[in-house]
Amino acid sequence: xxxxxxxxxxxxxxxxxxxxxxxxxxxxxxxxxxxxxxxxxxxxxxxxxxxxxxxxxxxxxxxxxxxxxxxxxxxxxxxxxxxxxxxxxxxxxxxxxxxxxxxxxxxxxxxxxxxxxxxxxxxxxxxxxxxxxxxxxxxxxxxxxxxxxxxxxxxxxxxxxxxxxxxxxxxxxxxxxxxxxxxxxxxxxxxxxxxxxxxxxxxxxxxxxxxxxxxxxxxxxxxxxxxxxxxxxxxxxxxxxxxxxxxxxxxxxxxxxxxxxxxxxxxxxxxxxxxxxxxxxxxxxxxxxxxxxxxxxxxxxxxxxxxxxxxxxxxxxxxxxxxxxxxxxxxxxxxxxxxxxxxxxxxxxxxxxxxxxxxxxxxxxxxxxxxxxxxxxxxxxxxxxxxxxxxxxxxxxxxxxxxxxxxxxxxxxxxxxxxxxxxxxxxxxxxxxxxxxxxxxxxxxxxxxxxxxxxxxxxxxxxxxx
Amino acid sequence: xxxxxxxxxxxxxxxxxxxxxxxxxxxxxxxxxxxxxxxxxxxxxxxxxxxxxxxxxxxxxxxxxxxxxxxxxxxxxxxxxxxxxxxxxxxxxxxxxxxxxxxxxxxxxxxxxxxxxxxxxxxxxxxxxxxxxxxxxxxxxxxxxxxxxxxxxxxxxxxxxxxxxxxxxxxxxxxxxxxxxxxxxxxxxxxxxxxxxxxxx
Ligand code: SF4
Numbered sequence: 001x002x003x004x005x006x007x008x009x010x011x012x013x014x015x016x017x018x019x020x021x022x023x024x025x026x027x028x029x030x031x032x033x034x035x036x037x038x039x040x041x042x043x044x045x046x047x048x049x050x051x052x053x054x055x056x057x058x059x060x061x062x063x064x065x066x067x068x069x070x071x072x073x074x075x076x077x078x079x080x081x082x083x084x085x086x087x088x089x090x091x092x093x094x095x096x097x098x099x100x101x102x103x104x105x106x107x108x109x110x111x112x113x114x115x116x117x118x119x120x121x122x123x124x125x126x127x128x129x130x131x132x133x134x135x136x137x138x139x140x141x142x143x144x145x146x147x148x149x150x151x152x153x154x155x156x157x158x159x160x161x162x163x164x165x166x167x168x169x170x171x172x173x174x175x176x177x178x179x180x181x182x183x184x185x186x187x188x189x190x191x192x193x194x195x196x197x198x199x200x201x202x203x204x205x206x207x208x209x210x211x212x213x214x215x216x217x218x219x220x221x222x223x224x225x226x227x228x229x230x231x232x233x234x235x236x237x238x239x240x241x242x243x244x245x246x247x248x249x250x251x252x253x254x255x256x257x258x259x260x261x262x263x264x265x266x267x268x269x270x271x272x273x274x275x276x277x278x279x280x281x282x283x284x285x286x287x288x289x290x291x292x293x294x295x296x297x298x299x300x301x302x303x304x305x306x307x308x309x310x311x312x313x314x315x316x317x318x319x320x321x322x323x324x325x326x327x328x329x330x331x332x333x334x335x336x337x338x339x340x341x342x343x344x345x346x347x348x349x350x351x352x353x354x355x356x357x358x359x360x361x362x363x364x365x366x367x368x369x370x371x372x373x374x375x376x377x378x379x380x381x382x383x384x385x386x387x388x389x390x391x392x393x394x395x396x397x398x399x400x401x402x403x404x405x406x407x408x409x410x411x412x413x414x415x416x417x418x419x420x421x422x423x424x425x426x427x428x429x430x431x432x433x434x435x436x437x438x439x440x441x442x443x444x445x446x447x448x449x450x451x452x453x454x455x456x457x458x459x460x461x462x463x464x465x466x
Numbered sequence: 467x468x469x470x471x472x473x474x475x476x477x478x479x480x481x482x483x484x485x486x487x488x489x490x491x492x493x494x495x496x497x498x499x500x501x502x503x504x505x506x507x508x509x510x511x512x513x514x515x516x517x518x519x520x521x522x523x524x525x526x527x528x529x530x531x532x533x534x535x536x537x538x539x540x541x542x543x544x545x546x547x548x549x550x551x552x553x554x555x556x557x558x559x560x561x562x563x564x565x566x567x568x569x570x571x572x573x574x575x576x577x578x579x580x581x582x583x584x585x586x587x588x589x590x591x592x593x594x595x596x597x598x599x600x601x602x603x604x605x606x607x608x609x610x611x612x613x614x615x616x617x618x619x620x621x622x623x624x625x626x627x628x629x630x631x632x633x634x635x636x637x638x639x640x641x642x643x644x645x646x647x648x649x650x651x652x653x654x655x656x657x658x659x660x661x662x663x664x665x666x667x
Contacts, residue, residue: 015656016649022631024649026656028667036549038499049643052653056667064497079497086499123667130548130572144572146550147501148579148642156646158653162629194484195542195568228545230571251666259666294484314483314540321482411547413493420516432488432546434511 002269004166005235006201009141009266013124015158024158028123028140031109032059032096032150034087035413036128040151041090050094052157057096058118061087062108063413065101067376067403072102080414094154107379107405110134110347114218115379117247121236121263126153131347131429132231133224137217138244139236139266141201144225164230165275167200171208173282178463180357181216182349182427182446184208185223186288187280190298197229200276203268204234208282214243215353222348223429226295235267289334289459290431290444292322297431301449301461305332325433326441327421334459337443341424342373342454343436344400344447346410349427350378352385354447359391361451361465367399368457374401374416376408400454412437425453468581469639473562473609475535478525479599485539486546487573491555504551505558526559530602536609538592538599539566543584544573553580563609565616567592578632579642583611585626594618611637 003011016024030053037059044050051057064080065071075081084101091098099106105116110131113119119135125142126132128150135142145159153159169188189196202224204217212220217234224232241260244250251259286300297319299306307330308319323330328337344350344358355377367373375395377383383405386392396402409416410428418424418440427450431442443459452462495507513524520527526534537543537556543566544552553576556564564577565585577584587595598605598618605619611633616624628636635642646653660667 016652018631020630022629024646024652026653026660035496039501039550042499043643047643077497082499083497120666122664128548128550130546144548146548146553146572146576146579148550148576152643152646155643156650156653157657158646160642160646194545195570198542198568198571228542228570255666259664262664294486296484314481317481318483318540411493413496430486430488430546432486434492435488438492438511438516 002272004268004272004274005139005203005233005266006141006166007272009122009124010163012122021162023161023163025124025161027126027153027157027159028056029113029118029125030057030153031113031125031127031132032057033063033109033127033129034061034083035063036147037090037150038083038086039147040154041094043151044154049155051096051154054095056157057154058113059087059091059096060099060106060109060112061101063407063411065406066414067406067408067416069404071404104380104384107382108347108350108407110222111350111378111382114138115247115381117244117250120244120250120259121240122266126159130225131222134218134222134347136221136224136232137214137234138240139233141231141233143231164201165199166273167197167202167229167276167278168274169202169204170206170277170279171204171282172206172279173208174211175208175282175285178287178448179285180446180448181212181219183285183288185220186290186295186298186444187285188278189223189227189295190288191278191280192227194226194294194296195228197224197227200229202227202229202232204232209234210237213353214239215351218351219348223295226429236263287446287449287462289449291326291328291334292319293325293431293433294318294322295429295431295444297322299334301334301459303334305330305334307331335461337459339423339425339443339453339458340372341418341422342371342450343409343424343426343428344374344450345376345378345408346428347378348429349447350376350382352382354427355382355386355391355395357447358451359394361448361462362398362454363394365398365455367454371454371457373399373454374403374409376403377405379405409436411435425450425459467579467639467641470562470581470583470611470636472611473535474606476531476533476603476605477536477538477595477599477607478531478534479596480525480537480539481596483540484542484545487544487549487552488546490544490552491549496549496551501554502558504555505560508555508559533560535560535562536607537561537564538595539564541567543569545570548572550576550580553577553582557582565592565595578636581636581639583609583636585616587624587626591624
């Protein structure tokens, strides 16, 4: 029978299937960070359990770490410090791979995994973090899990799962200038809504997806969860293999050849069944921004703020609440909305290519006076590379703060936070109320759009900058 | 894990759609290394003002709902992050059942691991329960997991679906890890063949 890519990866990992279809799925890579793991390690200790496969378990602190240049002096917030210290200790006690804050390879877990060659095609990858979907860009089945499941994977290297349905999202044609991977993924959520993918694993395909670099594909898969999907996948191709080759934990020599032979089989068969299909023309996607407090609240930058009357059902009240929270009026032009802050970073857009994109726009330009503009590279290695390429200097000269790696203002668990009513254009993935700081107002956008906004001090169509 | 058999209590109505995990438990409370004690911060930014004073209008601050055991919620409840702190906070507050037309996937899973029963019902039935819940303390709702029924204050009952394996675990308070450990031989066998088939992993 013709199989989808998801079917193939699933079938290759089933350890046991119960009569009702509940499966025990083998996990190839388990990524761990400091926020969702302490209770899981505690559970192991209480039950005298060990980590079953420490060589497949990788830990890195990212959510709580300060991103200031002086962070080597330690973490000021006592609770954050306890969590990071706990991860230090747990990694040591249980013998798992670890990249501490002091290591240049430290960064956001979803950036470190691919960068170090832990994430490879055809794998199952889990992490106690919903944006694990990022790793799907390699054609690996990757999704977020809760802390109880973290403990379950630590103890058994398996996960209890029921199979999801298959959904195909095809982006045909090619993107227009000024439109990026971030706009693709936001356009999909705008089309499906935040619950449209619930119960599905999405495979993204089509020429506009094939055109993307690995970085762009990671951006697309990263936000699959924002559309409610369990995971997002992209079939591996020559770009994928080229990205993986030579990474520290990628196979070498004969093992590489064997892996490559297998990886080339990882694509959806002709005629395989999808339970749901969404097709979007690449040419129809415009640079997008969010106006509300749900990632489905996306509009082209050329649009105006909607009114609650444009909606039905429970969404009417949600829109009213969003507009009040965001301080926006129906009918107002999005490109007239003045901003206070620009945040560039996160596991969605904190990779080298994102920084290159921002630098290309900022070259010879300045961040508008009075604006707070911050760049937080996704990992220490991204930061180092940007410095080597001269990008860091362009960005600093333009007026951006140049930070150390971490999650930072994506979720504001460290001191990088918005104040009430501070309005931010952010390259991250969630615009929920309070996400970037209590009362803070978030507009999600691509790195290019964030750079454009940094120059003008308002939401701006990057295509107008010329 | 605490068993779930029948639950009788007041249900709090929260008709808002897309209630996300940042609303259920904002990130400043994720810095704990324990599973307990989060109930006082459940829905923190909706429940308290910037000075930490209760916002009287918020449903769980109203006298009728301070001891609610059930939530009736709008579409797509629990979307957003994978934080299990969300069900921990609900459970710590005393909420053991959430009823909605749809849930986000990871949250839905996490509930079962923590003795909370999430129930999906059609819109018309959620609407009916939402009306019942609006009557506050006069409307006690009973959820019977064994028989998969919800009885409203007016005597009518509604049936609901739940996966048999999950039902079994909830009814008996079973811990997944212990159950999986019993399948150690299958995991060993899988790993053994995997070493030859995919040695790079
Ligand atoms: S960057 Fe943001 S979304 Fe990504 S792992 Fe960190 S907190 Fe989560």
